[in-house]
Amino acid sequence: MLKSQGRANSVKNLISFDKFDKDIRADAKDAGINIYHIDEVLEAGIKHNAANPSYAFKEPTKNTVYMFCYTSGTTGDPKAAMLTHENLLAAATSCKYGGIDVTEEDCYISYLPLAHSFEKCLFIMAIIRGIKVGFYSGDVLKLTDDCEVLRPTLFPSVPRLFCRIYDKITSRLSELTGIKAYLANRAIQSKLFYLEHQAAYTYKFYDTAVCNKFRAILGGRGRLMVTGSAPIAVDVLNYLKVCFCCPILEGYGQTESSAASCITLP
Numbered sequence: 001m002l003k004s005q006g007r008a009n010s011v012k013n014l015i016s017f018d019k020f021d022k023d024i025r026a027d028a029k030d031a032g033i034n035i036y037h038i039d040e041v042l043e044a045g046i047k048h049n050a051a052n053p054s055y056a057f058k059e060p061t062k063n064t065v066y067m068f069c070y071t072s073g074t075t076g077d078p079k080a081a082m083l084t085h086e087n088l089l090a091a092a093t094s095c096k097y098g099g100i101d102v103t104e105e106d107c108y109i110s111y112l113p114l115a116h117s118f119e120k121c122l123f124i125m126a127i128i129r130g131i132k133v134g135f136y137s138g139d140v141l142k143l144t145d146d147c148e149v150l151r152p153t154l155f156p157s158v159p160r161l162f163c164r165i166y167d168k169i170t171s172r173l174s175e176l177t178g179i180k181a182y183l184a185n186r187a188i189q190s191k192l193f194y195l196e197h198q199a200a201y202t203y204k205f206y207d208t209a210v211c212n213k214f215r216a217i218l219g220g221r222g223r224l225m226v227t228g229s230a231p232i233a234v235d236v237l238n239y240l241k242v243c244f245c246c247p248i249l250e251g252y253g254q255t256e257s258s259a260a261s262c263i264t265l266p
Contacts, residue, residue, distance in 0.1 A: 015041055062086035069117050071255045081256045083117070091258035092124040098263040099249055100154075100226065104130040108154035111136035111143055117259035118228055122156055144217050151219030159232035162248075166236045169214055169243055184210050191242035202245050214243040222246055226263075228253065 014028065014035045028035040049055050060066075066088055068080040096102070108126065110133050112119035126133050134150040136143055143161070173184050187206035194200040215222060222244050227237070228251035241248050253261035 060085055062089075067115075067120075069115065069120070069255050069258075079255075081117075083258055087258040088120060088124055089128075091121045091260040092128055094260060095121070095125050096129075098251075098260070099247075099266040100125070100224065100263075102129050102131050102154065104132075106153045107132040107134060107150065108156060109134050109136055109143070109147060109150055109152045111140060111146075112156075112158075117253075117255045118156070121259040147217070147219040149219075151221045153221050153223050154225070155218055155222050156226040156228070158229045159227055159236075160230075162227055162232060162240060163236060165217065166240060168217070169239075187211065188239070188242060192238060195238060195242055201241055201247060207245050211243055211245050215245060218244070224266075225249070226251055228259070 011033060014033055015038055016035060017038050019037065020035070025035050062085050064085055065082050066085045067083055069083050070078045070080055072078065102125075106129075108122065108131060110119065110123065112122075114120070114123070123133065125131070131154070134146070134152065136146045140161075144165075147155075173181070173188075176184055187203075187210040191200075191203050191206055191211075194203060212220065223246050225240075225244065225246060225248040227248060232250065237248055237250065247266040249264050249266065251260065251263040253259045
């Protein structure tokens with residue numbers, strides 16, 4: 001245990017959502033930590049409220065802290081950002097002004113951690129706008145299998161996964177020979193040209209003959225993608241735009257701003 005090793009000295013209490021043996025509680029006590037099961041905490045809270053009516057539930061206001069959202073720690077020790085209801089609602093409702101305009105017919109797949117500020121913003125946006133949300137099966141390596149079942153129209157992701165999809169597509173293309181290889185490469189190069197000179201994502205012949213096979217990787221219905229949390233190489237970004245026949249918006253933000261700060265326009 002970290003505390004017995006002279007680390008995590010400030011930790012005094014732990015709450016477990018899983019059942020644990022008496023031995024674990026004894027070991028924790030020896031290390032100077034109290035460990036509780038979540039049911040114990042809930043029961044104590046109910047008794048405390050009953051004995052102290054002034055602590056009864058109060059309706060939150062816009063300035064009430066909704067959650068402590070921890071930063072990733074890439075620039076130092078993780079910090080607990082205090083996000084209010086107004087912070088998250090402002091971020092979620094502002095998405096449409098950045099080009100993420102959605103309807104109740106849209107659907108997105110949720111696989112990022114639910115406590116992540118990016119996912120929290122997306123989820124609240126979905127609730128406000130009535131978008132359908134599908135939760136992945138639990139294995140990120142099988143995310144494309146989940147997409148084939150859910151067929152999302154929106155696909156928010158991070159550069160690491162987009163690069164993995166890019167590698168998957170380019171690997172498939174490298175295995176093609178003859179007329180198939182010529183047609184696929186001609187499709188990609190032509191669409192990259194039209195993307196650069198006309199900001200066009202679609203080309204009917206090439207989309208039907210080649211790109212629909214790429215679109216099928218994510219279910220075939222994608223109309224908008226978003227990337228954030230880290231930079232992505234521009235050649236990878238443009239390559240995926242023409243393969244999936246839709247814009248990929250690149251966002252920038254931080255935990256302290258409820259994820260959203262800036263985003264590229266479609």
